[in-house]
Every structure is written in structure tokens, then in C-alpha cells.
Amino acid sequence: MKRICAVSFFVAFCLPIFPIRAYSAVETISFLKSDRVLVIAPHPDDETLGAGGLIRSAVEAGAEVKILYLTHGDHNEIASIFYQKRPLVVKSDFLKSGQIRKEEAVAAMAALGLSKGHLVFLGYPDFGTLAIWRKHWGSAKPFRSFLTRINKDLYREDLSYGNPYRGENIVKDFEKVIASFRPTQVFVTPPFDLNPDHRAAYLYLQVALLDLENTVSPEKVYCYLIHAHKWPQPKKYLPENPLEPPPHASLNEALDWIKRPLTARQVQLKNKALSNYKSQSYSKDFLFSFVRSNELFFEMPYEALKKEMAGESIGQDIPDEVPRGKEVIYRRIGDELWADVSLNSPLDELGAFNMEVFGYKKGAPFLSMPKINLRLFGNQLSVRLGYHTLDRASIPYYLGKKRIWIRVPMSLLKYPDTLFVSVRTAREEISLDFGSWKVLKIQAPSDKLSK
Numbered sequence: 001m002k003r004i005c006a007v008s009f010f011v012a013f014c015l016p017i018f019p020i021r022a023y024s025a026v027e028t029i030s031f032l033k034s035d036r037v038l039v040i041a042p043h044p045d046d047e048t049l050g051a052g053g054l055i056r057s058a059v060e061a062g063a064e065v066k067i068l069y070l071t072h073g074d075h076n077e078i079a080s081i082f083y084q085k086r087p088l089v090v091k092s093d094f095l096k097s098g099q100i101r102k103e104e105a106v107a108a109m110a111a112l113g114l115s116k117g118h119l120v121f122l123g124y125p126d127f128g129t130l131a132i133w134r135k136h137w138g139s140a141k142p143f144r145s146f147l148t149r150i151n152k153d154l155y156r157e158d159l160s161y162g163n164p165y166r167g168e169n170i171v172k173d174f175e176k177v178i179a180s181f182r183p184t185q186v187f188v189t190p191p192f193d194l195n196p197d198h199r200a201a202y203l204y205l206q207v208a209l210l211d212l213e214n215t216v217s218p219e220k221v222y223c224y225l226i227h228a229h230k231w232p233q234p235k236k237y238l239p240e241n242p243l244e245p246p247p248h249a250s251l252n253e254a255l256d257w258i259k260r261p262l263t264a265r266q267v268q269l270k271n272k273a274l275s276n277y278k279s280q281s282y283s284k285d286f287l288f289s290f291v292r293s294n295e296l297f298f299e300m301p302y303e304a305l306k307k308e309m310a311g312e313s314i315g316q317d318i319p320d321e322v323p324r325g326k327e328v329i330y331r332r333i334g335d336e337l338w339a340d341v342s343l344n345s346p347l348d349e350l351g352a353f354n355m356e357v358f359g360y361k362k363g364a365p366f367l368s369m370p371k372i373n374l375r376l377f378g379n380q381l382s383v384r385l386g387y388h389t390l391d392r393a394s395i396p397y398y399l400g401k402k403r404i405w406i407r408v409p410m411s412l413l414k415y416p417d418t419l420f421v422s423v424r425t426a427r428e429e430i431s432l433d434f435g436s437w438k439v440l441k442i443q444a445p446s447d448k449l450s451k
Contacts, residue, residue, distance in 0.1 A: 048277075066181050138168065159177070255299060337419065417441070
């Protein structure tokens with residue numbers, strides 16, 4: 001099945017410029033009355049920014065539509081000062097802010113033809129879901145908001161009400177919705193959006209789909225991107241203008257853009273829906289710059305790792321050259337995952353490099369699978385498995401001026417069949433390789449990888 005992404009606003013730092021690929025003239029996105037369309041929004045308003053016209057199109061086709069909100073977007077200090085004329089200080093302030101965002105979402109979706117019964121709210125922490133993904137599973141303490149000290153969902157009407165802020169609870173909630181709704185098409189933010197909740201939404205969805213793949217398998221999964229450097233341009237309401245891809249995004253050759261036109265009526269209703277997000281009107285120009293004559297989508301396939309013969313070793317004999325074409329190359333050499341990372345500039349003694357590797361294995365609870373964090377600070381490597389420190393000698397590595405090679409034994413990862421990996425530096429570049437998360441499929445010789 002295909003994994004496909006739609007675009008809204010993608011913020012990135014220090015992104016290299018790559019040529020924009022041509023729009024796909026072959027594939028389009030359409031709906032039948034038999035379709036069941038699930039849109040996953042990290043925050044209220046994301047669903048309208050990235051796919052408001054498409055939601056209306058699905059409604060017009062008679063398809064069933066459901067919107068799943070990961071958070072209430074209740075941690076926006078700027079919006080609160082602008083709209084409520086006061087900063088968020090105590091627990092009740094955050095809950096009030098979240099309730100306002102929820103009411104706005106209900107009104108916005110009503111403008112597109114959806115009733116409150118088509119909306120599912122999860123109350124996980126705004127700006128905290130990626131932190132949960134990284135550290136809060138199983139026996140780990142639930143994530144706790146630094147400001148409010150909240151560590152569980154306190155919104156009584158939410159599907160997740162009372163759930164502690166742990167990764168397995170988010171995955172279970174995703175699975176409940178997917179298993180009951182059985183979507184044929186899914187829309188979600190991609191793993192290289194700068195906003196951490198947007199990256200997290202994609203990751204939780206992928207785990208849920210892996211868990212359910214023998215019982216529920218959507219025909220296609222789409223992503224919509226919300227944050228991009230100096231994009232869209234210009235930032236103003238231009239409903240007759242096309243929405244073009246972000247020109248400075250580092251796009252892999254595997255991504256083919258699909259330009260989906262909107263009817264005049266769909267554009268009008270998308271504008272009306274966005275007008276309901278009054279608490280976000282401090283960024284009015286940004287919001288309404290997405291009311292354009294089209295919405296954009298692209299395919300984001302899994303990356304396959306075929307087993308290669310062992311034999312090459314890491315050491316000072318390896319030439320310090322930058323691999324061509326990609327910033328990070330992942331390979332499976334023997335029973336090891338090799339990450340070959342090129343750097344734009346050498347790491348100085350204060351430079352930091354992080355790599356995260358999470359294993360998924362069919363039949364094993366994801367919360368119990370190893371989640372390894374590797375950190376190079378200067379030339380010193382630290383290795384953590386959850387909250388436990390491992391012997392750094394267990395991870396061979398080579399650090400050159402503009403290149404890092406790291407080898408992670410599959411035994412440390414309990415021989416997974418899927419990997420979630422991310423590489424980032426202190427500069428926090430966000431592209432398809434740096435700062436992003438990738439899903440790697442461990443491919444047996446006889447396997448055929450589905451997208």
C-alpha cells in the first residue's frame with residue numbers, strides 16, 4: 001500500500017536547495033461513496049490547512065469522513081495572549097485554551113459538512129507527543145508537562161480521557177479508531193515537518209498500522225506537511241493562485257508531487273472553515289495563505305534494507321569523503337545496521353550529534369522493543385537504551401571531519417523487521433535525512449516491499 005503526503009507549512013533550518021520535481025500527471029486523489037477517509041490532525045486547524053478542500057471533496061462524494069485530533073493545541077502562549085488577553089499560567093488556563101481550540105474545530109468542520117460525531121479528540125500534550133515517543137513507554141514514568149505538571153488527559157469528552165501520557169496509550173487510541181472505522185484512505189502529517197507533534201503523529205500512525213496490518217490495511221496513506229521555511233509565498237489570501245511546493249525543501253527523488261485542484265466552492269468553504277479558528281488569528285496571513293486553487297500531495301515510500309555481506313570494517317583506513325546524493329545512507333551489513341552520515345561542516349568540540357534507532361517486530365509489543373539513543377558530543381559517544389546507559393564499546397563508530405559511520409548490532413535491537421530511525425545535529429536541520437524520522441523495512445531476499 002502507498003504512503004502519500006500533502007503539504008501545508010514546513011519550517012526548516014539550513015536546508016540545501018534541490019530542484020523541485022515535476023507534478024505527477026498520472027495519479028490523482030479521488031473518492032467514492034464507499035470510501036472511508038480518516039484525517040489525523042496533530043492540532044486543531046492542521047486538518048483544514050493541509051486538506052480542507054480535500055475533506056470537502058470527500059463529503060461531496062458521499063464518503064464517510066472522520067477527523068482524529070492528537071492534541072487540543074492547548075500550549076500556544078502567543079495565541080492565548082492575543083485571544084484571551086492573558087498568558088497560560090495554571091492548569092485551568094491550558095484546559096480552557098484546549099476547549100476553545102476544540103470548539104473552533106467543531107465549527108470549522110461544520111463549515112465543511114461534518115458534524116461533531118465525525119470528530120475524535122485525543123487529549124495528549126501539545127508540544128509533548130514527540131518527547132513521549134522518544135522516552136515514555138511501558139514502565140517509564142508518564143510524560144509530565146513542565147508548566148502545568150499534567151501527566152494524563154484531563155478532557156472528559158476525549159477518547160483518551162484519563163490516559164497517562166505514554167506512547168503505548170497513544171498507539172492504542174490510534175488502533176481503536178482505525179479498527180472501528182476501517183479507513184480506506186488516511187491523511188497524516190509527515191515525519192520531516194519541523195513541528196515535533198506533526199512528526200510524532202506520523203510515527204504513532206505507522207506503529208498502529210503495523211500492529212493492525214493483518215486485519216485493517218488502508219489502500220493509501222497520505223501526509224500533509226504544515227511547516228516550511230519561508231513558505232507559502234506570499235503570505236496572504238490569494239485564492240486564485242496555485243500552491244507551489246516549498247522551494248528550499250530537501251526532497252528525495254522518491255517523492256513525486258501530485259497537484260490536486262479545488263473547485264471554487266471548495267476554496268470558498270475552506271476559507272470559511274479557517275475563519276472559525278479565531279484564537280489563531282494572530283497568524284492570520286499565514287493561515288489564509290493556504291486558501292489557494294489547489295492542495296499538494298506526494299508519496300513517501302518505506303526504505304528497504306536488503307542484507308549485504310559483512311567484511312568491510314570501520315576505522316582510520318576509511319576515506320573521509322562525503323557520499324553522493326544523500327546526507328544519510330542506511331545499510332544492513334551482516335547483522336548490523338550501518339548509518340553513513342555526511343556533515344556540512346565538521347563537529348567541533350561542542351558539536352552534538354544524535355541518532356535514534358527504535359526496533360519494531362511483528363508479534364512483540366512495541367513498548368518492550370529496544371529504543372536506542374546514540375549521542376556524540378565532540379568525539380565522545382554515549383549509548384542509552386531507554387533510561388539505561390550501555391557500554392559505548394557495543395556500538396563501533398568512526399568520526400571524520402565531514403563523515404560519521406555508526407554500526408548498531410541487530411542483536412541490541414532484538415532482530416526487528418522494521419526500524420524507526422532519526423539523525424540530527426545541534427543545528428537541528430530538518431530535511432528528509434536530518435531531523436526527520438524514517439521507516440526502514442528489513443527485507444528478506446524473497447520479500448517484496450509494499451509502500
